[in-house]
Amino acid sequence: MLVKDKGKDIAIMRTMGATQGMMLRIFVLTGASIGIAGTFVGSLLGIAFAANIEAIRQFLEGLTGTELFADEIYFLSQLPAVVDWMEVSTVIVMALVLSVGATVYPAWRASHLDPVEALRYE
Amino acid sequence: MSDVLLKASGLTRTFSQGGENLTVLHNADFDIKSGEIVALVGPSGAGKSTMLQLMGLLDQPTSGSILIDGQETAKMSDQQATEMRRKFIGFVYQFHYLLPEFTALENVVLPQMISGVPRKAAETRAKELLDQLKLSHRYEHRPARLSGGEQQRVAIARALANHCKVLLADEPTGNLDPETADTVFDLLIDLVRETGIGALIATHNMQLAERMDRILELKAGRIISY
Numbered sequence: 001m002l003v004k005d006k007g008k009d010i011a012i013m014r015t016m017g018a019t020q021g022m023m024l025r026i027f028v029l030t031g032a033s034i035g036i037a038g039t040f041v042g043s044l045l046g047i048a049f050a051a052n053i054e055a056i057r058q059f060l061e062g063l064t065g066t067e068l069f070a071d072e073i074y075f076l077s078q079l080p081a082v083v084d085w086m087e088v089s090t091v092i093v094m095a096l097v098l099s100v101g102a103t104v105y106p107a108w109r110a111s112h113l114d115p116v117e118a119l120r121y122e
Numbered sequence: 123m124s125d126v127l128l129k130a131s132g133l134t135r136t137f138s139q140g141g142e143n144l145t146v147l148h149n150a151d152f153d154i155k156s157g158e159i160v161a162l163v164g165p166s167g168a169g170k171s172t173m174l175q176l177m178g179l180l181d182q183p184t185s186g187s188i189l190i191d192g193q194e195t196a197k198m199s200d201q202q203a204t205e206m207r208r209k210f211i212g213f214v215y216q217f218h219y220l221l222p223e224f225t226a227l228e229n230v231v232l233p234q235m236i237s238g239v240p241r242k243a244a245e246t247r248a249k250e251l252l253d254q255l256k257l258s259h260r261y262e263h264r265p266a267r268l269s270g271g272e273q274q275r276v277a278i279a280r281a282l283a284n285h286c287k288v289l290l291a292d293e294p295t296g297n298l299d300p301e302t303a304d305t306v307f308d309l310l311i312d313l314v315r316e317t318g319i320g321a322l323i324a325t326h327n328m329q330l331a332e333r334m335d336r337i338l339e340l341k342a343g344r345i346i347s348y
Contacts, residue, residue, distance in 0.1 A: 012221070013236070014204070015213045016207070016208065016236055017208020017236050019204050020201075022236070116180050119215065
């Protein structure tokens with residue numbers, strides 16, 4: 001998306017003398033920054049959600065006036081949640097690897113964009 | 123006026139399309155000396171933009187040679203052509219193509235930072251150029267806050283920021299009203315004269331073309347007068 005939107009900006013930077021390597025680094029860094037920030041915020045939200053699942057259930061029950069996870073159906077007096085730090089770490093590492101990995105192809109495309117095509121007048 | 127900055131010899135560009143060859147530039151020979159402003163005129167489709175793209179090392183000729191500052195560039199690798207562009211060539215287009223998220227000052231700083239100029243020195247140079255182009259009150263304005271003439275003046279400052287030796291402009295005033303076009307053109311010509319660089323300026327405006335040192339006229343890919 002970003003690479004498509006920024007086609008003309010990429011082209012004009014190439015005409016200024018930015019190398020293909022520079023363009024690749026710009027888009028890998030941008031994508032990786034978004035990925036790292038998203039992983040960090042997502043991890044915090046996920047851990048907070050899991051650690052407070054019972055309070056969230058009670059809040060939603062109060063808000064909607066309905067009984068979620070009724071004791072007689074689920075045989076639970078409260079929602080069980082255990083934060084397994086090993087799993088949390090695995091998910092964080094996977095998210096980081098995938099989000100950084102996913103930037104490589106679009107960044108490569110950006111670096112190989114033909115400035116002449118991108119700046120052709122509409 | 124004697125140093126040849128840019129010399130094209132036997133320049134031909136052919137595109138293959140649907141199994142057919144289309145030659146958009148035939149055997150072009152010309153040169154631009156330092157301090158010289160050359161107008162590139164001709165009807166749409168005559169090959170002006172192709173010529174500028176070849177001179178700007180954004181495309182490679184099918185045959186022929188382009189010497190810039192004495193160096194043969196026609197068969198350079200992408201890396202070599204990029205370095206050559208950074209050091210020697212400035213571009214101005216019909217549309218300003220300023221980066222919208224950056225201020226006028228930052229847009230002029232950017233090419234210098236790409237060339238490795240430290241930020242402070244780049245800002246000093248950018249301010250000098252913007253002052254010369256009568257934009258001292260617009261340093262911190264983003265392109266969307268500038269008028270068409272101001273945007274184009276920032277684009278001129280950006281093109282000259284790296285002390286280029288050859289300025290290539292494709293209809294630099296084509297998108298402006300006649301009065302603004304005159305003002306922008308005067309400022310561009312003054313700056314080019316002052317810096318002593320060579321310029322190749324494509325235009326449809328014959329009045330502007332006649333104010334330049336020479337006119338290179340293209341028709342159907344051939345130079346018909348120079």
